[in-house]
Amino acid sequence: xxxxxxGGAGFIGSHLCDRALAEGxxxxxxxxxxxGRMENLRHLExxxxxxxxxxxxxxxxxxxxxxxxxxxxxxxASPEDYLRHPIQTLKVGSLxxxxxxxLARAKGAAVVLASTSEVYGDPLVHPQPESYWGxxxxxxxxxxxxxxxxxxxxxxxxxHREHGVRTRIVRIFNTYGPRMALEDGRVLPNFLCQAxxxxxxxxxxxxxxxRSFCYVSDLVDGIWRLLGTDESMPVNLGNPEEMTIRAFxxxxxxxxxxxxxxxxxxxxxxxxxxxxxxxxxARRILGWEPKVSLDEGLQPTVADxxxxxxx
Ligand code: UDP
Numbered sequence: 646x647x648x649x650x651x652g653g654a655g656f657i658g659s660h661l662c663d664r665a666l667a668e669g670x671x672x673x674x675x676x677x678x679x680x681g682r683m684e685n686l687r688h689l690e691x692x693x694x695x696x697x698x699x700x701x702x703x704x705x706x707x708x709x710x711x712x713x714x715x716x717x718x719x720x721x722a723s724p725e726d727y728l729r730h731p732i733q734t735l736k737v738g739s740l741x742x743x744x745x746x747x748l749a750r751a752k753g754a755a756v757v758l759a760s761t762s763e764v765y766g767d768p769l770v771h772p773q774p775e776s777y778w779g780x781x782x783x784x785x786x787x788x789x790x791x792x793x794x795x796x797x798x799x800x801x802x803x804x805h806r807e808h809g810v811r812t813r814i815v816r817i818f819n820t821y822g823p824r825m826a827l828e829d830g831r832v833l834p835n836f837l838c839q840a841x842x843x844x845x846x847x848x849x850x851x852x853x854x855x856r857s858f859c860y861v862s863d864l865v866d867g868i869w870r871l872l873g874t875d876e877s878m879p880v881n882l883g884n885p886e887e888m889t890i891r892a893f894x895x896x897x898x899x900x901x902x903x904x905x906x907x908x909x910x911x912x913x914x915x916x917x918x919x920x921x922x923x924x925x926x927a928r929r930i931l932g933w934e935p936k937v938s939l940d941e942g943l944q945p946t947v948a949d950x951x952x953x954x955x956x
Pocket of ligand 1 (some may be wrong): 723724725819830831832833835836847848849850854856890912913916917
């Protein structure tokens with residue numbers, strides 16, 4: 646199989662490159678590097694089954710030769726990144742997804758669209774099943790990401806229904822692991838860098854908002870399983886172990902042995918108050934559920950952050 650991975654130099658994209666190569670596929674990674682980093686792919690240099698194309702997928706794309714699958718993971722994905730690049734975020738979700746679907750149609754390839762728990766917005770249903778339509782502010786600061794992803798789901802379904810393209814949609818909940826950008830502003834990189842530097846952990850609001858954190862190898866395994874199905878309706882992937890952000894901070898302090906204190910900061914506008922995936926469909930359709938506990942997943946993540954901070 647020959648697989649194209651957009652956003653291949655990103656956190657999840659680069660782990661997908663590793664998985665596809667381990668499965669015996671040839672891999673073409675496409676990235677414009679606005680948030681992706683070549684460092685994430687350095688270990689693949691010299692692998693003849695791997696190639697990298699520097700390209701903005703929001704612009705038309707041509708790929709020579711056969712393509713069996715496309716994993717569309719290009720997009721800024723941390724709130725700070727998409728607030729910095731709102732137009733690029735909207736373009737990659739809309740024009741980029743259109744280009745990917747056109748490529749898939751031309752090549753007869755299957756597509757996995759990376760969607761997000763953000764399609765549920767600040768959810769009024771908890772935990773969130775795929776059947777929930779969401780509570781999104783279409784003009785708020787997060788709308789560039791939320792609405793881009795909602796549009797990308799809509800155009801993916803349209804290509805499936807009108808052109809019979811083999812599409813899959815994965816709604817990804819908070820995921821962490823080695824290779825996350827140190828400075829992307831998400832809670833895990835912030836807390837880990839702060840803890841390892843002995844600085845206070847910045848808690849936005851009162852820290853009572855909740856998230857559920859999935860280790861990257863579990864997520865990648867679910868995505869790979871989804872690629873192998875013919876399930877066109879969205880599937881949530883994430884870890885249902887939910888905790889408050891304050892409790893998450895305590896876990897980071899324990900995992901790093903850091904003496905850091907907490908420091909309160911204002912809560913960003915439209916920050917979802919709760920988030921936890923209902924993974925009933927993933928369990929049924931993919932026979933999947935997360936295997937890696939937070940404490941297990943934090944070990945390699947802390948080691949990776951420690952070594953990069955010491956470079
Ligand atoms: N957060 C925090 N301190 C930080 C960064 C984030 O308290 O330094 C909070 C943020 O307000 C949110 C949660 O942690 O409630 C997760 O934020 P993140 O940016 O990781 O992504 P989100 O889940 O909101 O997309």
